[in-house]
Amino acid sequence: MSDIKPLRHPEKAHRPDNPIQRKPDWIRVKAPTSKQYAETRDKLRKNNLHTVCEEAACPNIGECWTRSHATVMILGDICTRGCAFCNVATGKPRPVDPLEPEGVGRTAAEMGLKHMVITSVDRDDLEDGGADQFARSIQRVRDMSPGTTIEVLTPDFRDKSGALDVVVGAKPDVFNHNLETVPKLYPTIRPGARYYHSLRLLDRAKESDSTLFTKSGIMVGLGETRLEVLQVMDDLRSAGVDFLTIGQYLQPTVKHAPVDRFVPPDEFEDYASVAQSKGFLHVASTPLTRSSYHADADFQAxxxxxxxxSA
Incomplete structure:
Protein backbone atom coordinates (compact mmCIF):
# COMPACT_ATOMS: atom_id res chain seq x y z
CA MET A 1 0.00 0.00 0.00
CA SER A 2 1.32 3.48 -0.87
CA ASP A 3 2.30 5.83 1.98
CA ILE A 4 1.04 8.82 -0.03
CA LYS A 5 -2.10 10.28 1.53
CA PRO A 6 -4.82 12.25 -0.25
CA LEU A 7 -4.73 16.03 -0.03
CA ARG A 8 -6.68 17.11 3.05
CA HIS A 9 -6.78 20.89 2.72
CA PRO A 10 -7.62 22.66 -0.54
CA GLU A 11 -5.86 25.84 0.62
CA LYS A 12 -2.52 24.03 0.24
CA ALA A 13 -3.23 23.05 -3.37
CA HIS A 14 -0.80 25.66 -4.75
CA ARG A 15 2.14 23.99 -3.02
CA PRO A 16 4.31 21.60 -5.03
CA ASP A 17 3.96 17.90 -4.34
CA ASN A 18 6.54 16.32 -2.05
CA PRO A 19 6.23 12.52 -2.21
CA ILE A 20 6.02 10.94 1.24
CA GLN A 21 8.95 8.71 2.08
CA ARG A 22 8.46 5.24 3.49
CA LYS A 23 8.91 5.30 7.26
CA PRO A 24 11.64 3.25 8.93
CA ASP A 25 10.67 0.40 11.22
CA TRP A 26 11.36 2.39 14.40
CA ILE A 27 8.55 4.85 13.57
CA ARG A 28 5.78 2.49 12.54
CA VAL A 29 2.77 2.27 14.88
CA LYS A 30 -0.32 0.06 14.96
CA ALA A 31 -3.76 1.32 13.97
CA PRO A 32 -6.00 2.04 16.99
CA THR A 33 -8.58 -0.66 17.64
CA SER A 34 -9.08 -0.91 21.41
CA LYS A 35 -12.35 -0.49 23.28
CA GLN A 36 -10.76 2.20 25.45
CA TYR A 37 -9.81 4.15 22.31
CA ALA A 38 -13.44 4.16 21.18
CA GLU A 39 -14.64 5.23 24.63
CA THR A 40 -12.24 8.20 24.69
CA ARG A 41 -13.36 9.23 21.21
CA ASP A 42 -17.02 9.04 22.21
CA LYS A 43 -16.53 11.19 25.32
CA LEU A 44 -14.79 13.87 23.29
CA ARG A 45 -17.52 13.82 20.64
CA LYS A 46 -20.24 14.09 23.30
CA ASN A 47 -18.65 17.27 24.65
CA ASN A 48 -18.17 18.75 21.15
CA LEU A 49 -14.41 18.99 21.53
CA HIS A 50 -11.69 18.89 18.89
CA THR A 51 -8.32 17.29 19.59
CA VAL A 52 -4.89 17.99 18.18
CA CYS A 53 -4.47 14.20 18.23
CA GLU A 54 -6.87 13.92 15.28
CA GLU A 55 -6.37 17.25 13.56
CA ALA A 56 -2.57 16.97 13.48
CA ALA A 57 -2.64 13.25 12.61
CA CYS A 58 -0.53 12.31 15.64
CA PRO A 59 1.05 8.86 15.32
CA ASN A 60 0.51 8.19 19.04
CA ILE A 61 -3.27 8.59 19.04
CA GLY A 62 -3.94 4.88 19.48
CA GLU A 63 -1.69 4.54 22.51
CA CYS A 64 -2.79 7.79 24.16
CA TRP A 65 -6.53 7.35 23.67
CA THR A 66 -6.30 3.77 24.92
CA ARG A 67 -4.81 5.28 28.09
CA SER A 68 -7.69 7.84 28.24
CA HIS A 69 -5.34 10.70 27.48
CA ALA A 70 -6.17 13.26 24.81
CA THR A 71 -5.05 16.82 24.07
CA VAL A 72 -8.08 19.03 23.61
CA MET A 73 -7.86 21.78 21.01
CA ILE A 74 -9.93 24.86 21.82
CA LEU A 75 -10.98 27.81 19.64
CA GLY A 76 -12.27 25.56 16.88
CA ASP A 77 -10.45 23.45 14.31
CA ILE A 78 -9.48 26.07 11.71
CA CYS A 79 -6.16 27.90 12.04
CA THR A 80 -5.40 31.37 10.71
CA ARG A 81 -1.88 30.29 9.72
CA GLY A 82 -0.62 27.68 7.26
CA CYS A 83 2.64 26.27 8.61
CA ALA A 84 4.36 23.85 6.23
CA PHE A 85 4.60 21.07 8.84
CA CYS A 86 1.09 21.18 10.28
CA ASN A 87 -1.97 19.17 9.25
CA VAL A 88 -4.54 21.43 10.96
CA ALA A 89 -6.88 23.11 8.44
CA THR A 90 -6.19 26.73 7.50
CA GLY A 91 -8.90 29.25 6.67
CA LYS A 92 -11.46 31.61 8.16
CA PRO A 93 -12.31 30.38 11.66
CA ARG A 94 -15.82 30.14 13.04
CA PRO A 95 -16.93 32.33 15.96
CA VAL A 96 -15.59 31.31 19.37
CA ASP A 97 -17.91 28.85 21.14
CA PRO A 98 -18.78 30.28 24.58
CA LEU A 99 -19.70 26.77 25.81
CA GLU A 100 -16.35 25.25 24.86
CA PRO A 101 -14.68 25.78 28.29
CA GLU A 102 -17.63 23.96 29.90
CA GLY A 103 -16.97 20.98 27.64
CA VAL A 104 -13.29 21.03 28.53
CA GLY A 105 -14.03 20.95 32.24
CA ARG A 106 -16.68 18.26 31.86
CA THR A 107 -14.32 16.08 29.84
CA ALA A 108 -11.61 16.32 32.50
CA ALA A 109 -14.13 15.25 35.13
CA GLU A 110 -15.77 12.45 33.12
CA MET A 111 -12.43 10.97 32.04
CA GLY A 112 -11.01 11.25 35.54
CA LEU A 113 -7.88 12.93 34.20
CA LYS A 114 -4.92 13.40 36.52
CA HIS A 115 -3.32 15.73 33.96
CA MET A 116 -4.91 17.57 31.04
CA VAL A 117 -3.29 19.30 28.08
CA ILE A 118 -5.17 22.19 26.45
CA THR A 119 -3.94 23.57 23.14
CA SER A 120 -5.47 25.63 20.34
CA VAL A 121 -5.26 26.71 16.76
CA ASP A 122 -3.74 30.11 16.03
CA ARG A 123 -6.45 32.79 16.15
CA ASP A 124 -4.81 35.90 14.73
CA ASP A 125 -8.33 37.19 14.00
CA LEU A 126 -9.10 37.64 17.70
CA GLU A 127 -8.04 40.73 19.63
CA ASP A 128 -6.58 38.61 22.44
CA GLY A 129 -5.50 35.69 20.25
CA GLY A 130 -7.83 33.45 22.24
CA ALA A 131 -6.17 34.06 25.61
CA ASP A 132 -9.48 34.52 27.45
CA GLN A 133 -10.76 31.17 26.16
CA PHE A 134 -7.63 29.51 27.56
CA ALA A 135 -8.21 31.20 30.92
CA ARG A 136 -11.89 30.22 31.01
CA SER A 137 -11.03 26.63 30.09
CA ILE A 138 -8.45 26.44 32.88
CA GLN A 139 -10.97 27.78 35.36
CA ARG A 140 -13.67 25.29 34.36
CA VAL A 141 -11.25 22.39 34.78
CA ARG A 142 -10.34 23.73 38.23
CA ASP A 143 -14.04 23.99 39.12
CA MET A 144 -15.21 20.65 37.73
CA SER A 145 -12.13 18.46 38.24
CA PRO A 146 -10.04 20.04 41.02
CA GLY A 147 -7.61 17.13 41.17
CA THR A 148 -6.53 17.57 37.55
CA THR A 149 -3.26 19.36 36.84
CA ILE A 150 -3.30 21.53 33.72
CA GLU A 151 -0.81 22.06 30.93
CA VAL A 152 -1.41 24.65 28.21
CA LEU A 153 0.24 24.55 24.80
CA THR A 154 -0.36 28.02 23.41
CA PRO A 155 0.14 29.93 20.16
CA ASP A 156 2.69 32.73 20.14
CA PHE A 157 0.05 35.48 20.65
CA ARG A 158 2.07 37.69 18.30
CA ASP A 159 0.98 41.35 18.45
CA LYS A 160 -1.64 40.55 21.11
CA SER A 161 -0.78 42.82 24.02
CA GLY A 162 -1.58 41.33 27.43
CA ALA A 163 -2.55 37.89 26.09
CA LEU A 164 0.26 36.04 27.84
CA ASP A 165 -0.57 37.70 31.16
CA VAL A 166 -4.17 36.45 30.89
CA VAL A 167 -3.08 32.84 30.37
CA VAL A 168 -0.34 32.83 33.01
CA GLY A 169 -2.68 34.62 35.41
CA ALA A 170 -5.11 31.70 35.15
CA LYS A 171 -2.46 29.57 36.88
CA PRO A 172 -1.86 26.54 34.68
CA ASP A 173 0.68 24.09 36.09
CA VAL A 174 2.72 23.96 32.85
CA PHE A 175 3.08 26.63 30.17
CA ASN A 176 4.19 25.13 26.86
CA HIS A 177 4.97 26.91 23.63
CA ASN A 178 6.85 25.07 20.91
CA LEU A 179 9.71 26.62 18.99
CA GLU A 180 9.11 23.79 16.47
CA THR A 181 12.41 24.14 14.57
CA VAL A 182 15.72 26.00 14.31
CA PRO A 183 15.81 29.71 13.33
CA LYS A 184 17.04 29.25 9.75
CA LEU A 185 14.00 27.11 8.87
CA TYR A 186 11.34 29.54 10.13
CA PRO A 187 10.80 31.28 6.75
CA THR A 188 9.83 28.00 5.07
CA ILE A 189 8.51 25.85 7.94
CA ARG A 190 6.87 28.36 10.28
CA PRO A 191 6.52 31.53 8.16
CA GLY A 192 3.85 33.22 10.30
CA ALA A 193 6.01 33.11 13.43
CA ARG A 194 9.27 34.64 14.65
CA TYR A 195 11.84 32.55 16.50
CA TYR A 196 12.94 35.21 18.98
CA HIS A 197 9.38 36.28 19.70
CA SER A 198 8.53 32.68 20.66
CA LEU A 199 11.66 32.48 22.79
CA ARG A 200 10.78 35.73 24.54
CA LEU A 201 7.25 34.45 25.20
CA LEU A 202 8.68 31.52 27.17
CA ASP A 203 11.08 33.84 28.99
CA ARG A 204 8.25 36.20 29.95
CA ALA A 205 6.06 33.35 31.18
CA LYS A 206 8.79 32.31 33.62
CA GLU A 207 9.41 35.92 34.64
CA SER A 208 5.70 36.34 35.37
CA ASP A 209 5.50 33.27 37.61
CA SER A 210 8.70 31.60 38.73
CA THR A 211 6.76 28.61 40.12
CA LEU A 212 5.34 27.82 36.67
CA PHE A 213 6.91 24.95 34.77
CA THR A 214 7.79 26.03 31.24
CA LYS A 215 8.17 23.69 28.32
CA SER A 216 9.02 23.75 24.62
CA GLY A 217 9.61 21.32 21.80
CA ILE A 218 11.19 20.98 18.40
CA MET A 219 10.98 18.60 15.47
CA VAL A 220 14.07 17.18 13.80
CA GLY A 221 14.50 15.76 10.32
CA LEU A 222 13.63 19.02 8.56
CA GLY A 223 17.15 19.98 7.48
CA GLU A 224 18.62 21.29 10.73
CA THR A 225 22.15 20.49 11.87
CA ARG A 226 23.19 19.08 15.24
CA LEU A 227 24.93 22.33 16.16
CA GLU A 228 21.74 24.26 15.41
CA VAL A 229 19.74 21.95 17.70
CA LEU A 230 22.30 22.44 20.47
CA GLN A 231 22.02 26.21 20.04
CA VAL A 232 18.23 25.97 20.44
CA MET A 233 18.83 24.08 23.69
CA ASP A 234 21.07 26.89 24.92
CA ASP A 235 18.51 29.51 23.92
CA LEU A 236 15.77 27.69 25.81
CA ARG A 237 17.89 27.32 28.92
CA SER A 238 18.68 31.03 28.78
CA ALA A 239 14.91 31.59 28.82
CA GLY A 240 14.60 29.38 31.91
CA VAL A 241 12.69 26.59 30.16
CA ASP A 242 12.38 23.46 32.32
CA PHE A 243 11.27 20.75 29.92
CA LEU A 244 12.32 19.99 26.34
CA THR A 245 10.68 17.60 23.86
CA ILE A 246 12.36 16.47 20.63
CA GLY A 247 10.60 14.30 18.06
CA GLN A 248 10.85 13.25 14.43
CA TYR A 249 8.98 15.36 11.88
CA LEU A 250 6.53 13.25 9.88
CA GLN A 251 5.09 14.64 6.65
CA PRO A 252 1.26 14.62 6.82
CA THR A 253 0.48 14.93 3.07
CA VAL A 254 2.24 15.51 -0.24
CA LYS A 255 1.49 19.24 0.13
CA HIS A 256 3.52 19.59 3.33
CA ALA A 257 7.26 20.05 3.82
CA PRO A 258 9.25 16.92 2.94
CA VAL A 259 11.22 14.93 5.49
CA ASP A 260 14.90 15.72 5.03
CA ARG A 261 15.91 12.56 6.88
CA PHE A 262 14.69 10.09 9.48
CA VAL A 263 16.84 10.62 12.55
CA PRO A 264 17.87 7.28 14.10
CA PRO A 265 17.05 6.50 17.76
CA ASP A 266 20.66 6.75 18.93
CA GLU A 267 20.80 10.41 17.87
CA PHE A 268 17.68 11.12 19.93
CA GLU A 269 19.39 9.49 22.90
CA ASP A 270 22.41 11.72 22.31
CA TYR A 271 20.21 14.83 22.20
CA ALA A 272 18.58 13.76 25.48
CA SER A 273 21.94 13.28 27.17
CA VAL A 274 23.22 16.67 26.01
CA ALA A 275 20.01 18.46 27.00
CA GLN A 276 20.11 16.96 30.49
CA SER A 277 23.71 18.10 30.87
CA LYS A 278 22.59 21.63 29.99
CA GLY A 279 20.24 21.71 32.97
CA PHE A 280 16.72 20.90 31.75
CA LEU A 281 14.68 19.38 34.57
CA HIS A 282 13.23 16.84 32.15
CA VAL A 283 13.85 15.81 28.54
CA ALA A 284 11.76 13.61 26.22
CA SER A 285 13.65 12.78 23.04
CA THR A 286 12.55 9.87 20.87
CA PRO A 287 11.37 9.54 17.26
CA LEU A 288 7.71 9.42 18.37
CA THR A 289 7.93 12.11 21.04
CA ARG A 290 5.29 14.82 20.71
CA SER A 291 4.48 17.75 23.00
CA SER A 292 1.73 15.92 24.84
CA TYR A 293 3.00 12.35 24.58
CA HIS A 294 3.12 10.86 28.10
CA ALA A 295 2.47 14.37 29.43
CA ASP A 296 0.96 13.06 32.66
CA ALA A 297 4.00 10.96 33.56
CA ASP A 298 6.36 13.70 32.39
CA PHE A 299 4.65 16.20 34.69
CA GLN A 300 5.29 13.94 37.66
CA ALA A 301 8.93 13.64 36.60
CA SER A 310 15.72 22.26 45.71
CA ALA A 311 16.65 19.67 48.34
Missing part, protein backbone atom coordinates in the same frame (compact mmCIF):
# COMPACT_ATOMS: atom_id res chain seq x y z
CA UNK A 302 9.16 17.43 36.40
CA UNK A 303 7.86 17.88 39.92
CA UNK A 304 10.19 15.23 41.31
CA UNK A 305 13.17 16.79 39.51
CA UNK A 306 12.37 20.20 40.96
CA UNK A 307 12.12 18.73 44.45
CA UNK A 308 15.50 17.01 44.06
CA UNK A 309 17.05 20.23 42.78
Missing amino acids: LREARLRK
Whole structure:
Protein backbone atom coordinates (compact mmCIF):
# COMPACT_ATOMS: atom_id res chain seq x y z
CA MET A 1 0.00 0.00 0.00
CA SER A 2 1.32 3.48 -0.87
CA ASP A 3 2.30 5.83 1.98
CA ILE A 4 1.04 8.82 -0.03
CA LYS A 5 -2.10 10.28 1.53
CA PRO A 6 -4.82 12.25 -0.25
CA LEU A 7 -4.73 16.03 -0.03
CA ARG A 8 -6.68 17.11 3.05
CA HIS A 9 -6.78 20.89 2.72
CA PRO A 10 -7.62 22.66 -0.54
CA GLU A 11 -5.86 25.84 0.62
CA LYS A 12 -2.52 24.03 0.24
CA ALA A 13 -3.23 23.05 -3.37
CA HIS A 14 -0.80 25.66 -4.75
CA ARG A 15 2.14 23.99 -3.02
CA PRO A 16 4.31 21.60 -5.03
CA ASP A 17 3.96 17.90 -4.34
CA ASN A 18 6.54 16.32 -2.05
CA PRO A 19 6.23 12.52 -2.21
CA ILE A 20 6.02 10.94 1.24
CA GLN A 21 8.95 8.71 2.08
CA ARG A 22 8.46 5.24 3.49
CA LYS A 23 8.91 5.30 7.26
CA PRO A 24 11.64 3.25 8.93
CA ASP A 25 10.67 0.40 11.22
CA TRP A 26 11.36 2.39 14.40
CA ILE A 27 8.55 4.85 13.57
CA ARG A 28 5.78 2.49 12.54
CA VAL A 29 2.77 2.27 14.88
CA LYS A 30 -0.32 0.06 14.96
CA ALA A 31 -3.76 1.32 13.97
CA PRO A 32 -6.00 2.04 16.99
CA THR A 33 -8.58 -0.66 17.64
CA SER A 34 -9.08 -0.91 21.41
CA LYS A 35 -12.35 -0.49 23.28
CA GLN A 36 -10.76 2.20 25.45
CA TYR A 37 -9.81 4.15 22.31
CA ALA A 38 -13.44 4.16 21.18
CA GLU A 39 -14.64 5.23 24.63
CA THR A 40 -12.24 8.20 24.69
CA ARG A 41 -13.36 9.23 21.21
CA ASP A 42 -17.02 9.04 22.21
CA LYS A 43 -16.53 11.19 25.32
CA LEU A 44 -14.79 13.87 23.29
CA ARG A 45 -17.52 13.82 20.64
CA LYS A 46 -20.24 14.09 23.30
CA ASN A 47 -18.65 17.27 24.65
CA ASN A 48 -18.17 18.75 21.15
CA LEU A 49 -14.41 18.99 21.53
CA HIS A 50 -11.69 18.89 18.89
CA THR A 51 -8.32 17.29 19.59
CA VAL A 52 -4.89 17.99 18.18
CA CYS A 53 -4.47 14.20 18.23
CA GLU A 54 -6.87 13.92 15.28
CA GLU A 55 -6.37 17.25 13.56
CA ALA A 56 -2.57 16.97 13.48
CA ALA A 57 -2.64 13.25 12.61
CA CYS A 58 -0.53 12.31 15.64
CA PRO A 59 1.05 8.86 15.32
CA ASN A 60 0.51 8.19 19.04
CA ILE A 61 -3.27 8.59 19.04
CA GLY A 62 -3.94 4.88 19.48
CA GLU A 63 -1.69 4.54 22.51
CA CYS A 64 -2.79 7.79 24.16
CA TRP A 65 -6.53 7.35 23.67
CA THR A 66 -6.30 3.77 24.92
CA ARG A 67 -4.81 5.28 28.09
CA SER A 68 -7.69 7.84 28.24
CA HIS A 69 -5.34 10.70 27.48
CA ALA A 70 -6.17 13.26 24.81
CA THR A 71 -5.05 16.82 24.07
CA VAL A 72 -8.08 19.03 23.61
CA MET A 73 -7.86 21.78 21.01
CA ILE A 74 -9.93 24.86 21.82
CA LEU A 75 -10.98 27.81 19.64
CA GLY A 76 -12.27 25.56 16.88
CA ASP A 77 -10.45 23.45 14.31
CA ILE A 78 -9.48 26.07 11.71
CA CYS A 79 -6.16 27.90 12.04
CA THR A 80 -5.40 31.37 10.71
CA ARG A 81 -1.88 30.29 9.72
CA GLY A 82 -0.62 27.68 7.26
CA CYS A 83 2.64 26.27 8.61
CA ALA A 84 4.36 23.85 6.23
CA PHE A 85 4.60 21.07 8.84
CA CYS A 86 1.09 21.18 10.28
CA ASN A 87 -1.97 19.17 9.25
CA VAL A 88 -4.54 21.43 10.96
CA ALA A 89 -6.88 23.11 8.44
CA THR A 90 -6.19 26.73 7.50
CA GLY A 91 -8.90 29.25 6.67
CA LYS A 92 -11.46 31.61 8.16
CA PRO A 93 -12.31 30.38 11.66
CA ARG A 94 -15.82 30.14 13.04
CA PRO A 95 -16.93 32.33 15.96
CA VAL A 96 -15.59 31.31 19.37
CA ASP A 97 -17.91 28.85 21.14
CA PRO A 98 -18.78 30.28 24.58
CA LEU A 99 -19.70 26.77 25.81
CA GLU A 100 -16.35 25.25 24.86
CA PRO A 101 -14.68 25.78 28.29
CA GLU A 102 -17.63 23.96 29.90
CA GLY A 103 -16.97 20.98 27.64
CA VAL A 104 -13.29 21.03 28.53
CA GLY A 105 -14.03 20.95 32.24
CA ARG A 106 -16.68 18.26 31.86
CA THR A 107 -14.32 16.08 29.84
CA ALA A 108 -11.61 16.32 32.50
CA ALA A 109 -14.13 15.25 35.13
CA GLU A 110 -15.77 12.45 33.12
CA MET A 111 -12.43 10.97 32.04
CA GLY A 112 -11.01 11.25 35.54
CA LEU A 113 -7.88 12.93 34.20
CA LYS A 114 -4.92 13.40 36.52
CA HIS A 115 -3.32 15.73 33.96
CA MET A 116 -4.91 17.57 31.04
CA VAL A 117 -3.29 19.30 28.08
CA ILE A 118 -5.17 22.19 26.45
CA THR A 119 -3.94 23.57 23.14
CA SER A 120 -5.47 25.63 20.34
CA VAL A 121 -5.26 26.71 16.76
CA ASP A 122 -3.74 30.11 16.03
CA ARG A 123 -6.45 32.79 16.15
CA ASP A 124 -4.81 35.90 14.73
CA ASP A 125 -8.33 37.19 14.00
CA LEU A 126 -9.10 37.64 17.70
CA GLU A 127 -8.04 40.73 19.63
CA ASP A 128 -6.58 38.61 22.44
CA GLY A 129 -5.50 35.69 20.25
CA GLY A 130 -7.83 33.45 22.24
CA ALA A 131 -6.17 34.06 25.61
CA ASP A 132 -9.48 34.52 27.45
CA GLN A 133 -10.76 31.17 26.16
CA PHE A 134 -7.63 29.51 27.56
CA ALA A 135 -8.21 31.20 30.92
CA ARG A 136 -11.89 30.22 31.01
CA SER A 137 -11.03 26.63 30.09
CA ILE A 138 -8.45 26.44 32.88
CA GLN A 139 -10.97 27.78 35.36
CA ARG A 140 -13.67 25.29 34.36
CA VAL A 141 -11.25 22.39 34.78
CA ARG A 142 -10.34 23.73 38.23
CA ASP A 143 -14.04 23.99 39.12
CA MET A 144 -15.21 20.65 37.73
CA SER A 145 -12.13 18.46 38.24
CA PRO A 146 -10.04 20.04 41.02
CA GLY A 147 -7.61 17.13 41.17
CA THR A 148 -6.53 17.57 37.55
CA THR A 149 -3.26 19.36 36.84
CA ILE A 150 -3.30 21.53 33.72
CA GLU A 151 -0.81 22.06 30.93
CA VAL A 152 -1.41 24.65 28.21
CA LEU A 153 0.24 24.55 24.80
CA THR A 154 -0.36 28.02 23.41
CA PRO A 155 0.14 29.93 20.16
CA ASP A 156 2.69 32.73 20.14
CA PHE A 157 0.05 35.48 20.65
CA ARG A 158 2.07 37.69 18.30
CA ASP A 159 0.98 41.35 18.45
CA LYS A 160 -1.64 40.55 21.11
CA SER A 161 -0.78 42.82 24.02
CA GLY A 162 -1.58 41.33 27.43
CA ALA A 163 -2.55 37.89 26.09
CA LEU A 164 0.26 36.04 27.84
CA ASP A 165 -0.57 37.70 31.16
CA VAL A 166 -4.17 36.45 30.89
CA VAL A 167 -3.08 32.84 30.37
CA VAL A 168 -0.34 32.83 33.01
CA GLY A 169 -2.68 34.62 35.41
CA ALA A 170 -5.11 31.70 35.15
CA LYS A 171 -2.46 29.57 36.88
CA PRO A 172 -1.86 26.54 34.68
CA ASP A 173 0.68 24.09 36.09
CA VAL A 174 2.72 23.96 32.85
CA PHE A 175 3.08 26.63 30.17
CA ASN A 176 4.19 25.13 26.86
CA HIS A 177 4.97 26.91 23.63
CA ASN A 178 6.85 25.07 20.91
CA LEU A 179 9.71 26.62 18.99
CA GLU A 180 9.11 23.79 16.47
CA THR A 181 12.41 24.14 14.57
CA VAL A 182 15.72 26.00 14.31
CA PRO A 183 15.81 29.71 13.33
CA LYS A 184 17.04 29.25 9.75
CA LEU A 185 14.00 27.11 8.87
CA TYR A 186 11.34 29.54 10.13
CA PRO A 187 10.80 31.28 6.75
CA THR A 188 9.83 28.00 5.07
CA ILE A 189 8.51 25.85 7.94
CA ARG A 190 6.87 28.36 10.28
CA PRO A 191 6.52 31.53 8.16
CA GLY A 192 3.85 33.22 10.30
CA ALA A 193 6.01 33.11 13.43
CA ARG A 194 9.27 34.64 14.65
CA TYR A 195 11.84 32.55 16.50
CA TYR A 196 12.94 35.21 18.98
CA HIS A 197 9.38 36.28 19.70
CA SER A 198 8.53 32.68 20.66
CA LEU A 199 11.66 32.48 22.79
CA ARG A 200 10.78 35.73 24.54
CA LEU A 201 7.25 34.45 25.20
CA LEU A 202 8.68 31.52 27.17
CA ASP A 203 11.08 33.84 28.99
CA ARG A 204 8.25 36.20 29.95
CA ALA A 205 6.06 33.35 31.18
CA LYS A 206 8.79 32.31 33.62
CA GLU A 207 9.41 35.92 34.64
CA SER A 208 5.70 36.34 35.37
CA ASP A 209 5.50 33.27 37.61
CA SER A 210 8.70 31.60 38.73
CA THR A 211 6.76 28.61 40.12
CA LEU A 212 5.34 27.82 36.67
CA PHE A 213 6.91 24.95 34.77
CA THR A 214 7.79 26.03 31.24
CA LYS A 215 8.17 23.69 28.32
CA SER A 216 9.02 23.75 24.62
CA GLY A 217 9.61 21.32 21.80
CA ILE A 218 11.19 20.98 18.40
CA MET A 219 10.98 18.60 15.47
CA VAL A 220 14.07 17.18 13.80
CA GLY A 221 14.50 15.76 10.32
CA LEU A 222 13.63 19.02 8.56
CA GLY A 223 17.15 19.98 7.48
CA GLU A 224 18.62 21.29 10.73
CA THR A 225 22.15 20.49 11.87
CA ARG A 226 23.19 19.08 15.24
CA LEU A 227 24.93 22.33 16.16
CA GLU A 228 21.74 24.26 15.41
CA VAL A 229 19.74 21.95 17.70
CA LEU A 230 22.30 22.44 20.47
CA GLN A 231 22.02 26.21 20.04
CA VAL A 232 18.23 25.97 20.44
CA MET A 233 18.83 24.08 23.69
CA ASP A 234 21.07 26.89 24.92
CA ASP A 235 18.51 29.51 23.92
CA LEU A 236 15.77 27.69 25.81
CA ARG A 237 17.89 27.32 28.92
CA SER A 238 18.68 31.03 28.78
CA ALA A 239 14.91 31.59 28.82
CA GLY A 240 14.60 29.38 31.91
CA VAL A 241 12.69 26.59 30.16
CA ASP A 242 12.38 23.46 32.32
CA PHE A 243 11.27 20.75 29.92
CA LEU A 244 12.32 19.99 26.34
CA THR A 245 10.68 17.60 23.86
CA ILE A 246 12.36 16.47 20.63
CA GLY A 247 10.60 14.30 18.06
CA GLN A 248 10.85 13.25 14.43
CA TYR A 249 8.98 15.36 11.88
CA LEU A 250 6.53 13.25 9.88
CA GLN A 251 5.09 14.64 6.65
CA PRO A 252 1.26 14.62 6.82
CA THR A 253 0.48 14.93 3.07
CA VAL A 254 2.24 15.51 -0.24
CA LYS A 255 1.49 19.24 0.13
CA HIS A 256 3.52 19.59 3.33
CA ALA A 257 7.26 20.05 3.82
CA PRO A 258 9.25 16.92 2.94
CA VAL A 259 11.22 14.93 5.49
CA ASP A 260 14.90 15.72 5.03
CA ARG A 261 15.91 12.56 6.88
CA PHE A 262 14.69 10.09 9.48
CA VAL A 263 16.84 10.62 12.55
CA PRO A 264 17.87 7.28 14.10
CA PRO A 265 17.05 6.50 17.76
CA ASP A 266 20.66 6.75 18.93
CA GLU A 267 20.80 10.41 17.87
CA PHE A 268 17.68 11.12 19.93
CA GLU A 269 19.39 9.49 22.90
CA ASP A 270 22.41 11.72 22.31
CA TYR A 271 20.21 14.83 22.20
CA ALA A 272 18.58 13.76 25.48
CA SER A 273 21.94 13.28 27.17
CA VAL A 274 23.22 16.67 26.01
CA ALA A 275 20.01 18.46 27.00
CA GLN A 276 20.11 16.96 30.49
CA SER A 277 23.71 18.10 30.87
CA LYS A 278 22.59 21.63 29.99
CA GLY A 279 20.24 21.71 32.97
CA PHE A 280 16.72 20.90 31.75
CA LEU A 281 14.68 19.38 34.57
CA HIS A 282 13.23 16.84 32.15
CA VAL A 283 13.85 15.81 28.54
CA ALA A 284 11.76 13.61 26.22
CA SER A 285 13.65 12.78 23.04
CA THR A 286 12.55 9.87 20.87
CA PRO A 287 11.37 9.54 17.26
CA LEU A 288 7.71 9.42 18.37
CA THR A 289 7.93 12.11 21.04
CA ARG A 290 5.29 14.82 20.71
CA SER A 291 4.48 17.75 23.00
CA SER A 292 1.73 15.92 24.84
CA TYR A 293 3.00 12.35 24.58
CA HIS A 294 3.12 10.86 28.10
CA ALA A 295 2.47 14.37 29.43
CA ASP A 296 0.96 13.06 32.66
CA ALA A 297 4.00 10.96 33.56
CA ASP A 298 6.36 13.70 32.39
CA PHE A 299 4.65 16.20 34.69
CA GLN A 300 5.29 13.94 37.66
CA ALA A 301 8.93 13.64 36.60
CA LEU A 302 9.16 17.43 36.40
CA ARG A 303 7.86 17.88 39.92
CA GLU A 304 10.19 15.23 41.31
CA ALA A 305 13.17 16.79 39.51
CA ARG A 306 12.37 20.20 40.96
CA LEU A 307 12.12 18.73 44.45
CA ARG A 308 15.50 17.01 44.06
CA LYS A 309 17.05 20.23 42.78
CA SER A 310 15.72 22.26 45.71
CA ALA A 311 16.65 19.67 48.34
